[in-house]
Amino acid sequence: MADTFSFLVEAMKNVGVSKAYGQPRQVGGEEVIPVALVSFGFGGGNDAEGGSSGGGGGGMVLPLGVYRDAGGHAVFRPNTIVMLACLVPVISVIGSAVRRSIRAARS
Template identity: 60%
Template sequence: MAEAFSSLVETFRNVGVARAYGAPVQIGGEELIPVALVSFGFGGGGDSGPEGANGAAEGGGGGGFVLPLGAYLTDGQGRLVFRANTLTLLAGLVPVVCAVGMAVRGVIKTVNASRR
């Protein structure tokens, strides 16, 4: 199990800030620096069973995702600005809108219940 864990740690060693900010890219004479949300996780475990048991169980796994947030680029005045990825922004707002809607619904139910 220790070997598997060491292998996972080595595999994910290079994931982090270096992956969140991509290498600069030249497009149409402008330099863009892509920005992403990078997340990963892994775990493992084992069970040797009762004393004298013939079998032992071990397992592990991991996963991750990369969400493109946008890019840094220079504007016409030479300033560095961030341009968000519109689709990612809209997809990220869905849980926020749902949470706000549920909170408002709860407040309305509470107000209606207190009036009775």
């Protein structure tokens, strides 16, 4: 169990802002800094009666866009496809709320 904990501690040292903001790159003659949404999780457990244990984890990275230099200040340029995909749940919830409001107003 101590080996597992020390492994997780070492893995967490690599997670942080450096994973959300990439190294500056030269693209088309201008410098851009990639930006991503980084999410991860892990868990574990054991069966007290059977003496077995287990665990697992996973992660996800969504490329949100880039920061680029525009006249001496940084400007964020979003990744349109990912932004639209992230808006689908929000639009769905808003649509459901509007529909329920209309139904309630009719009653």
